[in-house]
């Protein structure tokens with residue numbers, strides 16, 4: 282992250298093959314307990330934030346992530362080398378790209394606002410955010 286430039290964010294995968302930079306405004310930090318997030322991560326929740334696609338670029342040696350279609354119009358992006366989940370994109374909302382919160386270099390100040398797919402949440406982990 283470029284210190285002092287408030288709207289610039291960077292991040293990437295565990296091995297550094299996939300890297301990204303985003304100059305747009307970060308939005309909607311949230312947890313998701315949908316079946317796809319659970320199966321993809323092997324964990325009860327995944328954490329996501331959105332960036333405008335304008336100003337977002339893949340900067341690592343691996344270029345773009347490997348994309349896997351979870352629905353015909355929805356893809357999850359992961360590193361083909363280390364397997365880290367890095368991104369998600371949806372054809373119905375092509376103006377945004379989602380990245381996993383923990384892939385951000387500067388995730389420390391981020392607090393998830395809510396949790397999506399609450400009915401699918403596991404009963405042994407507290408749910409984040411106010412009820413809908």
Ligand SMILES: [Zn+2]
Nearest residue numbers: 294296360363
């Ligand atoms: Zn990697």
Ligand SMILES: [Zn+2]
Nearest residue numbers: 313314315318
């Ligand atoms: Zn999900």
